[in-house]
Amino acid sequence: MTDFLKLNLKQLSDGLAAGQFSSTEITKAFLQQIRGRDISVHAFLDVFEGTALDDAHASDERRAAGKSLGALDGIPLAIKDNILIQDQRATAGSKILANYRAAYDATVISSLKKQGSVFLGKTNMDEFAMGSSTERSAYGPTKNPYDLARVPGGSSGGSAAAVAAEMAPAALGSDTGGSIRQPASFCGIVGFKPSYGAVSRSGLMAMASSLDQIGPMTKTVEDAAMLFDAIRGTDVLDQTTQEIPFSFEAKQSMAGIRIGVPKQAWGEGMTPGVRAQSEAALAVAERMGAKLVDIDLPYAAEALAVYYVLMPCEVSANLSRFDGMRYGVRDAGLPLIETYMQSREHGLGEEVRRRIMLGTYALSKGYYDAYYRQARRVQTLIRRAYRDAFKNVDLIATPTAPSIAFRLGEKLSDPLAMYLEDVYTVGVNVAGLPAISIPCGLDDGLPVGFQLIGAMGGDGAVLSNAHVLEQALA
Ligand code: GLN
Numbered sequence: 001m002t003d004f005l006k007l008n009l010k011q012l013s014d015g016l017a018a019g020q021f022s023s024t025e026i027t028k029a030f031l032q033q034i035r036g037r038d039i040s041v042h043a044f045l046d047v048f049e050g051t052a053l054d055d056a057h058a059s060d061e062r063r064a065a066g067k068s069l070g071a072l073d074g075i076p077l078a079i080k081d082n083i084l085i086q087d088q089r090a091t092a093g094s095k096i097l098a099n100y101r102a103a104y105d106a107t108v109i110s111s112l113k114k115q116g117s118v119f120l121g122k123t124n125m126d127e128f129a130m131g132s133s134t135e136r137s138a139y140g141p142t143k144n145p146y147d148l149a150r151v152p153g154g155s156s157g158g159s160a161a162a163v164a165a166e167m168a169p170a171a172l173g174s175d176t177g178g179s180i181r182q183p184a185s186f187c188g189i190v191g192f193k194p195s196y197g198a199v200s201r202s203g204l205m206a207m208a209s210s211l212d213q214i215g216p217m218t219k220t221v222e223d224a225a226m227l228f229d230a231i232r233g234t235d236v237l238d239q240t241t242q243e244i245p246f247s248f249e250a251k252q253s254m255a256g257i258r259i260g261v262p263k264q265a266w267g268e269g270m271t272p273g274v275r276a277q278s279e280a281a282l283a284v285a286e287r288m289g290a291k292l293v294d295i296d297l298p299y300a301a302e303a304l305a306v307y308y309v310l311m312p313c314e315v316s317a318n319l320s321r322f323d324g325m326r327y328g329v330r331d332a333g334l335p336l337i338e339t340y341m342q343s344r345e346h347g348l349g350e351e352v353r354r355r356i357m358l359g360t361y362a363l364s365k366g367y368y369d370a371y372y373r374q375a376r377r378v379q380t381l382i383r384r385a386y387r388d389a390f391k392n393v394d395l396i397a398t399p400t401a402p403s404i405a406f407r408l409g410e411k412l413s414d415p416l417a418m419y420l421e422d423v424y425t426v427g428v429n430v431a432g433l434p435a436i437s438i439p440c441g442l443d444d445g446l447p448v449g450f451q452l453i454g455a456m457g458g459d460g461a462v463l464s465n466a467h468v469l470e471q472a473l474a
Contacts, residue, residue, distance in 0.1 A: 004029040005166040009223035012169055013071045016063065023063075023074025027056035027118050030076050034120065034167045042142050043152075043161040045081050046089055047121040052076065055118040062116065072230055073116030078168035080159050081122040082129055083214065084203040085109050092205045093125040093137040093155075096347025097328040106203020107238065108172065108214050108231040115230055120168050123158030127349045128319065129179055129207045131155050132421040135412055136351050143408070144186060146446055150405040153183030153421075159217045160187040170218040170227055174204055176211045177307050178401075178425025181437035184217055185400035185449020188439045190470070191217045192224040195457050196432035197242040199228075200235035208314035209240075211307075211429040221438060221467040222250060228459065244457045249464040255289035257465055259452075260393035264300035265424055270402045273443025278399040281440040281450040284472050285397070290465075293393050299382045303427035306382065308419060309362055309375035310430070315352075316359030322347065354415070379430055386431045390455040395465060398424045400437040400449030424451060434459040436466045440473055 004026045007015065015021050031049060038044050059074035079085060082092040084102035086109075091097040105113065112119075126136035134142040134157025142157045144150040145165035152161040156173030160183035163171050173180040175193040184191025192215045199214045206212060216227035225248035234241040261282065270278070286292055324330040324343025331342040348356070362371035389396060401421055411417045428435040433453055440450035452469070454462035 005033055007169065008219040009075060009170050009226055012075055016074050023056040023059040023118060024053065027052050027076045030120055030168055037165045037167055040143065040148055041145055041161050041165050042140055043123055043158040043165065043167060044121045045091060045124050045139055048119055052118050052120050059116050059118065069116035071226065074118060076118040076120045076168060078120050078123050078159055078162040078171040080156050080173050081125055082174055082205040083108065083172055085119060088122065093127040093139065094348065095138040095329065096322050100328045104203065107200035107235045109203065111231050123162055123171060125158055126155035127352050129155040129174055129176055130351050130355055132182055132418050134158060135408065136349060138349055141408060144405045150407055153186035153405065155179040156217060157183045160184055160189055163189045163217055163219060170216060170223055172214055173217045174212060174214050176207045177311060177429050178422045180215045180217060181425050181435060181451060182401045182421060184437045186405040186447065188447030189217060189219060190221055190224050190438050192228060192436045193428065193434065194228060194232065195244055195434040195459050197240045198232050198244045198459060200238040200241050202235055202237035206318040208311040209318065210314060211311060221463055221470045225463045244459060246460045248460055250467055251464055252468065253289045254285060254465055254468050257290045257395065258293050258393040259285055259290045260293050260295040260389055260396040262295050262297035262300060262396060264297050265398040269423060270399050274399050274403060274448050277441040277443055277448040278450055281473060282397060285469055288468050288472050295389050295393060297389055298385045299378060300427055302378050303382055303430050304423050306375045306378045306430055307426040309371050310379065312355040312359030313363050313372050315355045316363065319356055382427060383431045386433060394461060396453040398451045400424060400451040404443050404446040404448060428453055432456060434462045436462050438466050438470050
């Protein structure tokens with residue numbers, strides 16, 4: 001009997017199309033795996049036992065009637081808990097939304113519903129996507145399936161662990177500063193952050209709206225391309241969306257591709273194991289025909305500082321809606337201001353409150369020019385630096401994260417150490433670019449991720465070339 005858990009999206013899709021198995025059979029297999037494995041991994045906040053099987057059954061009936069909705073019809077997926085599915089709970093890992101049910105579908109969800117996808121459940125995350133370890137969830141941490149004493153990365157750690165532990169063939173995550181790519185790297189899977197505006201953010205709970213993007217977390221690059229293609233496109237509900245020409249090519253070589261190797265990213269700061277595996281991946285890219293070009297990426301080192309000013313500013317505005325009145329948990333008091341203050345103090349976790357305060361401070365009169373405006377200026381320089389770099393290269397390569405998965409608790413009391421996790425990933429969000437993390441071997445038995453960054457709108461090039469590298473690294 002086929003072991004459905006081992007199959008990737010493409011194989012599941014092909015098998016369904018060929019009538020080798022049914023959506024009900026595969027959905028049952030994943031639900032059973034969740035029942036067995038998630039007691040120790042804790043990747044899911046909610047599992048849709050009933051509705052998943054109903055949706056799978058409906059998909060099988062459509063297919064039997066010759067009315068399949070396409071490649072994703074009947075494919076089970078896991079969804080990060082900050083993405084709304086109508087009538088289902090959406091907590092974004094926060095206590096303040098413990099009792100909140102989504103009133104509508106995120107655009108990515110309505111797209112997937114139109115294509116017949118089956119939803120297995122909602123995955124755990126750092127509260128409102130703020131974190132790099134999933135330890136900041138109000139519902140307890142997710143564990144890394146490779147080593148349960150270690151973190152899966154974050155903030156989309158639940159989605160990454162679900163795929164790595166074969167509890168879902170693929171998942172959606174969100175990435176504001178690395179939250180798809182870093183957990184993908186820690187869990188040995190593929191994570192793709194699309195160009196800003198390629199995928200609608202309608203129904204994604206906003207963290208930092210100018211940086212947030214939804215993207216696929218999968219077992220293979222081809223699967224990431226397939227899922228990205230299913231969710232991308234313009235949307236009247238998100239005015240920042242734009243049509244990005246996209247085609248994925250399952251090519252065999254990287255001949256003619258110039259890969260920029262920025263000296264700012266390859267200096268100190270990564271562990272010897274990450275360096276060894278990442279340099280080996282560069283050598284493989286060269287063997288596959290790519291030309292490596294040493295490049296200068298000015299202001300790359302400032303990206304982290306810029307991110308940790310811009311992001312909290314947007315966070316402080318976006319999270320003001322959680323006031324105990326409109327959504328979620330209310331901790332009532334008198335006068336009314338007490339209700340706001342108590343609900344926020346008790347409902348929001350330490351890291352979220354830290355960022356709201358930092359952002360409020362940086363936006364306040366007298367400090368706005370020194371912090372927010374200054375960070376925006378440097379953002380322009382970072383964007384320009386990438387634009388200039390892409391005049392001479394097609395892709396830019398860096399490690400995804402400076403280390404392999406760290407131990408639970410190791411960085412929890414040191415916010416700066418946690419923020420440094422994002423050193424290779426945040427620049428991509430600050431510049432709005434597409435980037436992927438693919439597995440590039442193990443260090444100490446734990447996965448290392450390799451990042452390929454593309455020019456704005458170069459999502460197809462990132463995926464097509466990552467596919468070549470993935471095949472060669474396998
Ligand atoms: N780890 C980063 C942070 O804590 C990125 C989060 C994200 O991409 N959502 O802000």
